[in-house]
Amino acid sequence: MIAAVIPVAMALFAxxxxxxxxxxxxxxxxxxxxxxxxxxxxxxxxxIVLSDIWMGLGMLFELAxxxxxxxxxxxxxxxxxxxxGDVIE
Amino acid sequence: xxxxxxxEGVISFLLIAGGIFVFIGSLGMTHxxxxxxxxxxxxxxxxxxxxxxxxxxxxxxxxxQGKPDIQEILITLFLFITAPVSAHLLAKTGLxxxxxxxxxxxxxxxxxxxxxxxxxxxxxPDRGHG
Numbered sequence: 001m002i003a004a005v006i007p008v009a010m011a012l013f014a015x016x017x018x019x020x021x022x023x024x025x026x027x028x029x030x031x032x033x034x035x036x037x038x039x040x041x042x043x044x045x046x047x048i049v050l051s052d053i054w055m056g057l058g059m060l061f062e063l064a065x066x067x068x069x070x071x072x073x074x075x076x077x078x079x080x081x082x083x084x085g086d087v088i089e
Numbered sequence: 090x091x092x093x094x095x096x097e098g099v100i101s102f103l104l105i106a107g108g109i110f111v112f113i114g115s116l117g118m119t120h121x122x123x124x125x126x127x128x129x130x131x132x133x134x135x136x137x138x139x140x141x142x143x144x145x146x147x148x149x150x151x152x153x154q155g156k157p158d159i160q161e162i163l164i165t166l167f168l169f170i171t172a173p174v175s176a177h178l179l180a181k182t183g184l185x186x187x188x189x190x191x192x193x194x195x196x197x198x199x200x201x202x203x204x205x206x207x208x209x210x211x212x213x214p215d216r217g218h219g
Contacts, residue, residue, distance in 0.1 A: 002092075002149070005101040009142075012108030016115035023119050023127075031183045032124055038175060039118060039131040042168070046111060046142045049161075050104075058150050061160040068164060072171040079178035083185050 006054050013050065017043045034078050041071030092152040100152075103145035110138030124188045125180070132176040140165055 017040060024036035045064045052060040077087050092100075117130030147161040 001097050001101050002104070005104050009104045009108035012112045016112045019112075019115040019119040029124060029183075029186070029188055031179055031186065031188065032127065034182075035118065035124075035128065035131060035179055038179075039115060039135055042131070042135050042139055043111060043115070045164070045168075046107070046139050049142055049146045053146055053149050056153070058154065058158070061158075061164065065160065065164050065167070068167055068171075072167075072175060075175045076178055079175070079182045082182045083178070 002053070006050060010047065010050055010054075013043055013047050017047075030082065034075060038071055038075045041067060045071075092149070096148060096152050100145045100148050103141045103148070107138040107141030107145065110134050110141060112138075114138060123191045123194055124183050125190055125194050128176060128180060128183070132172055136168060136172045139168055143168075 020036050020040045020043060024033055024040070027033040027036060045067055048060055048064045048067070052058065052064075081087050111134070114130040114134030117134065118127050121127045121130065143161045143165045147158055150161075151157045
């Protein structure tokens with residue numbers, strides 16, 4: 001059952017990533033683009049975890065954790081730069 | 090690698106539910122009209138969806154390898170902690186940049202009064218203009 005369900009979930013995540021790319025392209029303001037990049041990072045974490053289940057490896061979690069960390073830090077850095085004019089005050 | 094049928098059904102349900110939640114979150118971020126509305130989709134629906142996916146992954150590898158894995162709980166905890174923080178920072182940035190909003194969005198926090206822009210001098214509340 002899982003082998004039939006994983007491609008459906010992967011299709012849903014890929015469509016969500018395409019919608020994020022659409023918002024990243026047309027985003028009328030820079031904050032919209034930051035939000036779209038953050039959501040794209042989260043979708044890529046989900047795709048990595050799904051492909052880990054699909055291949056049965058069980059060893060891609062460090063990669064997912066690293067991408068989560070980088071997504072959060074880049075979002076906070078860009079927001080702080082736009083908010084205060086400086087990243088670390 | 091033998092997995093119980095009930096556990097397999099639970100894992101499949103969690104995978105489909107997570108995919109639908111993440112898709113709804115991205116759909117909301119694409120189709121809503123306002124940045125303050127668009128912020129709702131990824132911060133709530135996408136976080137719940139990624140929680141479902143990581144829970145399904147943890148159950149799968151628990152059933153397949155016989156011992157529970159702690160790393161998925163670590164990723165889930167990290168994402169659930171950091172999603173409100175980044176949403177708060179993005180909302181503050183949007184308010185600071187004074188992004189346009191539609192009329193039905195409530196709250197007008199950054200409208201400045203005339204004297205704050207500098208049209209006429211502001212008297213001190215105790216000393217007047219002295």
